[in-house]
Amino acid sequence: MTITSGSTYVSYGQFHLKGSEYFDTEGWVPGQGNGLIEALEEPGVPAVPGDFAILLTGGTSSKIALTVDIRDHAPDHQDLDEWEDVAEVSLNVEDDDIFGIGTLEEARGDDIFPTLPEGQYRVRAHARGRHEARTSPKDNEIQEEFLLLVWPASPEPEAVLKAIR
16 A cells, blocks of 8 residues: 655646646536546547546636555455545556656656556545635635545446535
8 A cells, every 4th residue: 555645736626637737628528427537548538447537626727635545456345534525536557657646847746646557547536625615715725625536446337425515
């Protein structure tokens, strides 16, 4: 198990998972998925597994707290009580690609994400504070927290485990 934590800036109300380069999202329609995490392939089309994922934040340009927990197997239980939204998607990682984030080059947060070996993974995204960040944004203050659990797994359709919308 590898756990890393930190904070990073996001822009345009989103951050991307996977890749040392950015993917084409021209065909992406925000909100076509579960509202938290969307697995996509170019040009932004939903896919199982996706080649990359977009996580949706509450704030449009803000700093978030982020913890990434890379595991050898699926979690034994679901700890949903402390989180407002929880959803899962499947991703395909090729060529030991960086599991990175950001929509701006300076907002990548590479130090938070370890490199993943090639394979297929399940990503469980946990979020809290998105509504507050959307309705009452505070400059230079972390209002949103995200936890990403990642483990090797065969592709499965997205799943919403909890949503407060």
